[in-house]
Amino acid sequence: MRKLLCAFVSALFLTMGFVSCQSDEEIKRQKYITEGILLYQNYCANCHQPKGQGLAALYPPIANSDYLQHKDSVICLIRYGMQGPVVVNGKTYNRVMPAQPQLSDLEVAELVTYIYNEWGKETQLTSLNTVKPQLENCRPKQ
Amino acid sequence: MKVSTIPASFWRPLKASLLSASLLCCVFACNSAGDKLPVLGEKEVITRTVDGKTVTDSVAHQIPDFAFVDQYNDTVTAKTVAGKIYVADFFFTSCPTICPKMKVQLKRVYEKYKGNPDVMLLSHSIDPRHDSVSVLNEFAANLGVTGKQWLFLTGDRDKIYDIGQNSYMVTAQEDSSVPGGVVHSGAFILVDKDRHIRGIYDGTTAAGTDKLLNDIDRLLTEYKS
Numbered sequence: 001m002r003k004l005l006c007a008f009v010s011a012l013f014l015t016m017g018f019v020s021c022q023s024d025e026e027i028k029r030q031k032y033i034t035e036g037i038l039l040y041q042n043y044c045a046n047c048h049q050p051k052g053q054g055l056a057a058l059y060p061p062i063a064n065s066d067y068l069q070h071k072d073s074v075i076c077l078i079r080y081g082m083q084g085p086v087v088v089n090g091k092t093y094n095r096v097m098p099a100q101p102q103l104s105d106l107e108v109a110e111l112v113t114y115i116y117n118e119w120g121k122e123t124q125l126t127s128l129n130t131v132k133p134q135l136e137n138c139r140p141k142q
Numbered sequence: 143m144k145v146s147t148i149p150a151s152f153w154r155p156l157k158a159s160l161l162s163a164s165l166l167c168c169v170f171a172c173n174s175a176g177d178k179l180p181v182l183g184e185k186e187v188i189t190r191t192v193d194g195k196t197v198t199d200s201v202a203h204q205i206p207d208f209a210f211v212d213q214y215n216d217t218v219t220a221k222t223v224a225g226k227i228y229v230a231d232f233f234f235t236s237c238p239t240i241c242p243k244m245k246v247q248l249k250r251v252y253e254k255y256k257g258n259p260d261v262m263l264l265s266h267s268i269d270p271r272h273d274s275v276s277v278l279n280e281f282a283a284n285l286g287v288t289g290k291q292w293l294f295l296t297g298d299r300d301k302i303y304d305i306g307q308n309s310y311m312v313t314a315q316e317d318s319s320v321p322g323g324v325v326h327s328g329a330f331i332l333v334d335k336d337r338h339i340r341g342i343y344d345g346t347t348a349a350g351t352d353k354l355l356n357d358i359d360r361l362l363t364e365y366k367s
Contacts, residue, residue, distance in 0.1 A: 038300040046238060046239060046240065046241075046242045046243055047238060047242045049246070054283050055242060055245070055246060055285070056249075056284060056286045057285075057286065058242070058245075058281070058284045058285055059242065059284070095284075096236060098238045
């Protein structure tokens with residue numbers, strides 16, 4: 001009986017260790033996505049709509065958007081905005097996208113993670129380390 | 143980033159008239175089983191002469207005549223909406239906050255009553271310096287709006303603010319800390335054929351707009367009987 005209990009407990013610990021190791025990254029991804037959803041609703045959804053479908057010919061879609069292949073520029077335009085015509089899925093849109101300078105590097109990473117997991121077929125997070133140098137690259141020259 | 147500067151005068155609270163209007167609004171909103179929609183706003187007292195006698199009378203709050211320019215560069219006055227019921231709202235094209243939500247909702251109204259000669263929509267720009275005729279024309283086209291049923295209005299800024307604040311009873315306030323520079327009311331205002339306000343709705347939500355759609359039907363029914 002004692003042997004059985006012993007085996008059970010050690011199996012339990014093993015499993016726990018395994019699960020927590022495996023899901024550290026996964027927990028972080030979920031956290032990014034959860035934050036990203038809130039940020040999306042606050043800063044993006046008014047124009048791009050809650051399901052990322054965009055609005056007529058005014059605001060381009062994010063869902064099923066071929067523009068998602070330009071991840072570097074997505075990272076930049078979230079923080080610094082965008083002006084002038086842009087072609088998305090073959091259609092031209094030309095409306096000013098306001099900058100959101102108040103978004104931190106981490107918040108941009110969370111937004112990008114949410115957007116690419118939701119609509120970019122990605123299953124991994126876009127880390128702070130990816131976003132930081134890119135935001136530095138595209139910081140407007142003073 | 144472009145930040146619109148909207149003078150504080152536009153956003154001055156409406157005090158008593160607004161309060162009573164919203165109270166009325168609440169009271170009647172609960173009592174939606176009534177046959178007719180209420181007439182909102184404070185009654186105005188007028189004095190006139192009938193058969194040589196001076197008579198004091200009270201009349202319902204009415205949207206006064208106005209003159210703005212639409213996205214086709216045509217002048218729009220009270221004559222344009224004569225014999226029609228219409229929905230009015232206030233927005234600006236570069237607004238990144240509630241305006242896109244309102245336009246999504248107002249488009250539902252547009253789609254539902256498209257081609258109905260009794261219904262019009264008037265969207266007033268509160269940033270008329272930026273929202274020129276050509277800017278509004280492009281905006282309407284991009285939103286998928288054609289024809290003359292939904293008009294996007296620009297014109298003298300003070301007159302737009304004045305009619306918004308004093309006639310349509312909309313509120314808003316300047317807030318330089320928000321994108322776009324202004325937090326404003328997301329109201330849709332339903333106006334009848336006599337230019338009386340018959341309802342005020344939250345244009346930023348589907349639920350508010352559902353109520354508007356329902357009330358437009360009720361108002362149209364009033365004219366059938």
